[in-house]
Amino acid sequence: MKSFVRLIAAAALTVAGATGALAQAKEWKEIRIGTEGAYPPYNNLNAKKELEGFEIDYGNLLCEKMKVKCTWVVQDWDGIIPALLANKYDV
Numbered sequence: 001m002k003s004f005v006r007l008i009a010a011a012a013l014t015v016a017g018a019t020g021a022l023a024q025a026k027e028w029k030e031i032r033i034g035t036e037g038a039y040p041p042y043n044n045l046n047a048k049k050e051l052e053g054f055e056i057d058y059g060n061l062l063c064e065k066m067k068v069k070c071t072w073v074v075q076d077w078d079g080i081i082p083a084l085l086a087n088k089y090d091v
Contacts, residue, residue: 029069030069030070031069031090032073032088033059034080034089035051036076036080042055
């Protein structure tokens with residue numbers, strides 16, 4: 001029974017901590033999104049070197065709905081995760 005009470009108390013503290021963190025969440029004005037730009041039909045660079053594809057359209061639509069500026073960052077596939085960890089983009 002004591003372990004059950006401790007589990008409930010730990011869950012309550014976790015929820016309280018998460019709620020406090022959400023109350024102090026960043027106000028997003030711009031979201032930087034990393035993509036390779038070489039995986040049609042999801043994302044690719046057209047002849048004008050502009051990003052296009054389903055992923056790009058969907059990301060732009062989400063940014064529009066969230067009322068934030070959407071900035072796309074083209075990154076070679078091998079560097080996708082290292083660049084994300086280095087904060088070169090947010091998503």
